[in-house]
Amino acid sequence: MKGIVIVSPKFFKLFMASWAKGITLFPFIILKDEKSRNETTLIQHEQIHIRQQIEMLILFFYIWYIVEYLIRRIQTGSWRKAYQNISFEKEAYAHQHNNFYLKERPFWEHIYWL
Numbered sequence: 001m002k003g004i005v006i007v008s009p010k011f012f013k014l015f016m017a018s019w020a021k022g023i024t025l026f027p028f029i030i031l032k033d034e035k036s037r038n039e040t041t042l043i044q045h046e047q048i049h050i051r052q053q054i055e056m057l058i059l060f061f062y063i064w065y066i067v068e069y070l071i072r073r074i075q076t077g078s079w080r081k082a083y084q085n086i087s088f089e090k091e092a093y094a095h096q097h098n099n100f101y102l103k104e105r106p107f108w109e110h111i112y113w114l
Helices: 009-015 034-038 040-055 059-076 079-084 087-095 109-113
Strands: 004-007 022-025 028-031
Touching: 004 034, 022 040, 028 034, 028 040, 034 040, 040 059, 040 087, 059 079, 059 087, 079 087, 087 109
Parallel strands: 004 028
Antiparallel strands: 022 028
């Protein structure tokens, strides 16, 4: 599944920091603006999150994500460093330029990035 892409500037005004361009809330990839729809790297990054969410049965992905964020926040003292060190994000950033990654991606690959 590649996700259902929608554009919602209002969503980002209500819930997101200004630096974010997209977020994945299964099965949706929510983008900040229409021009983001053409950013293949961003879409690939969010599609990796779709696969992660499916593998973790969706709910467990969000629980793991929040717990790992809190642990990383304590470790680093910075919200940005905590975000960048979440295993799901490390995997997605490492492979967001590889359009073939999802075809060859091993099951539960994010564990490698812990």
